[in-house]
Amino acid sequence: MKTNWQLFGGLSVFYVLMSVVYYYVGGEAVGITGMILAACLAGMVGFYVWFTQKRIGRLLPEDRPTAEIAEGAGELGFYSPHSWWPLPVAASAMALGLSLLIGWWLTLIALGALVISIIGFVTEYEKPLPDNAAH
Structure with a gap:
C-alpha cells in the first residue's frame, strides 16, 4: 500500500x-x-x-521487493457470480444524466430510481436475521 x-x-x-x-x-x-x-x-x-x-x-x-508471488495468494473478496443489479443502476444513472437535458421532473424520478437500485445492489446478499435471533 x-x-x-x-x-x-x-x-x-x-x-x-x-x-x-x-x-x-x-x-x-x-x-x-x-x-x-x-x-x-x-x-x-x-x-x-x-x-x-x-x-x-x-x-x-x-x-516488499523480496516478496514471493505466493505470499499474495489467498481470498481477495466475494464477487457476485450473477447479478442483475448493475443493469438498473446503469439505466437509472443514464436517465439521471439525460434528465439534466430534458427537465427537472425526470431528475427527481431518475434520482429516486438510482437510490433504490444502489440500495438493491449493495444489499443483494444481505440475509435477514431469523425471528428468534433478535433476543
Whole structure:
C-alpha cells in the first residue's frame, strides 16, 4: 500500500503543477478546473490508502521487493457470480444524466430510481436475521 499512496500523492502533485503551468500558458478555465479536480481526486485516493495503511500497520507483500508471488495468494473478496443489479443502476444513472437535458421532473424520478437500485445492489446478499435471533 505504500507504493499506492505514493503513486496517488505524486499524481496529485503532478496535476497541481500542470494546472499552474496550464494557467500561465493561457489555458481556459474549464481545463484548469478539470486538472484541479483531478488533483483533488488523486489526493483523496492517496490519503485514503495512506490512512488505511497506517491503520493496518504492516507492509503488504507487494510493498516488499523480496516478496514471493505466493505470499499474495489467498481470498481477495466475494464477487457476485450473477447479478442483475448493475443493469438498473446503469439505466437509472443514464436517465439521471439525460434528465439534466430534458427537465427537472425526470431528475427527481431518475434520482429516486438510482437510490433504490444502489440500495438493491449493495444489499443483494444481505440475509435477514431469523425471528428468534433478535433476543
